[in-house]
Amino acid sequence: MKGLYKKKSQLIEELAALRQRVKELEESARKHQQAEEALEESKEKYRQIYDEAPIGFHELNSEGNIVQVNRAELEILGYTAEEMLSQPVWKFVVEEELTRKILMAKIAGDVSFHETFERTYRRKDGTTLPVLVKDRVIRDKGGQIIGIRSTFEDITERRKSEEALSKSEEQLRQWQKVEAIGKLAGGVAHDFNNLLMTIKGYSEILLGKFDPGDPRHEEVEEILMAAERATSLTRQLLAFGRRQVLHPQVLDLNGIVTNMNKMLRRLIGEDIQLLTALDQELWSVKVDPGQIEQVIMNLAVNARDAMPRGGKLTIETKNVVLDENYARQYVSVKPGPYVMMAVSDNGCGMDKETQSHLFEPFFTTKEKGKGTGLGLSTVYGIVKQSGGNIWVYSEPGRGTSFKIYLPKAAESAKEKYRPIEPTRISARQGAETILLVEDEKAVRTMIRKTLQSNGYTVLEAHHGQEALHICDQYSGPIHLLVTDVVMPRMSGKELAEKATPKHPEMKVLYMSGYPDNSIVQHGVLEPGTEFLQKPFTFKALEGKVREILDKPS
């Protein structure tokens, strides 16, 4: 009985142990279940991330066939999963053969290639897109390569902004090039002017020595004509180099366009229609009217040449405000209010190559003798010197549009624009005394001879110091100081300031190949300053001298 009892209690114990064991097993099963659930959950999360990531993923097996591809990539390329799965990935790449070779080499264990590549993928609709792909090999536990896992990023936007950046860099380079040529051209033109003065001056003297019937008379005339042509070339170069004296006025651009209408029609001929679209509320600008006329003329002539079989020439004016955003995109543009003038044609247009050289002096596509290639360089110089900007839009076969932006003037135009009267030419004999200061001997001698032959008494100095010395010594009146602007040691302006107290009756005429900054601030002469741009003809000199002396002081 005792033994039986023991057996019973043993059984109870064992039962309790069993119960405990069952409990433990249940617990462990529950944990297992939880772990499974967690695993499922994380798999689901992974799938979501894989599918919803903003970049593409795909996985290749050891043959380069796609075994997995995420939704982003399918959406970017426009395929369904069925269409991509088990296909070799290079079937979707424009550089098919190269891609195949690289991927197969990677799978074979070649480590000499980069991880990332730019490739062009083909979409289902036939369009292409640039893609940045990063390929990493996948290995099994034994280290064997079993495939490739890739990320796939659409870089269309990045490409676009890179292109925009390189475009503005290109613009900057072109702008710097044109600026540099401008400086060079301006400098050369200045030296040229002194030479031309001498050539023209002595030719005029020679001309006076031969009778009109003499064959030598005609020959000298040829020299003069050639010098005249050279003068007009240097003038254009000076304009390009922004070394011109401007006479800006506050005016309404529409007035200029309207005034030129008749002349432009004659210029472009009957086959070309001239249309104007002028903003009636146009703001005023402060520009030199003669120069702006030159700009319109040059653009109109180019447009005419671009439409040999006729077409339309349109001149448009409009108020525009260029904002910060716009200014950031273009070199050298300040934000603010501008008056825009567009001169457009529907002619032959031009390719990118021509456009990139457009404003360079002597760039022309016209046959020899037809164009000098200075038209647009002149336009460029004038617009820049007036504080403006110029852009060109052109398409081969469609036409061209030049847009000029001139800053809005602070004041508004008071009166209607009137063309400036050309300098009156009178060659009345003189009897006054003139102090002539010029450092170039050939030029000085010539001017002296001209003035003397007109009856003037000429005192001659080759620099400022000498001129001041003459002022001290000369007891009679000196009616006029004719001085070069740019001279070594003392500028013309400085000389005039020091000399006029000694001879208060003395008037001043400046002459120069280009205006010095001391008298021309921002390209504008101080009001009342008399100025003669070299090279000038004798007639112009005589006329100007007489005009100044006859002016009541």
Ligand SMILES: Nc1ncnc2c1ncn2[C@@H]1O[C@H](COP(=O)(O)OP(=O)(O)OP(=O)(O)O)[C@@H](O)[C@H]1O
């Ligand atoms: N409206 C336009 N349409 C097509 N091409 C143009 C136009 N304007 C200018 N071009 C091109 O730009 C070049 C340079 O023009 P630019 O006015 O500077 O010189 P040009 O007309 O050749 O000679 P120039 O004006 O000195 O007589 C032209 O030769 C032409 O190829």
Ligand SMILES: [Mg+2]
């Ligand atoms: Mg031209």
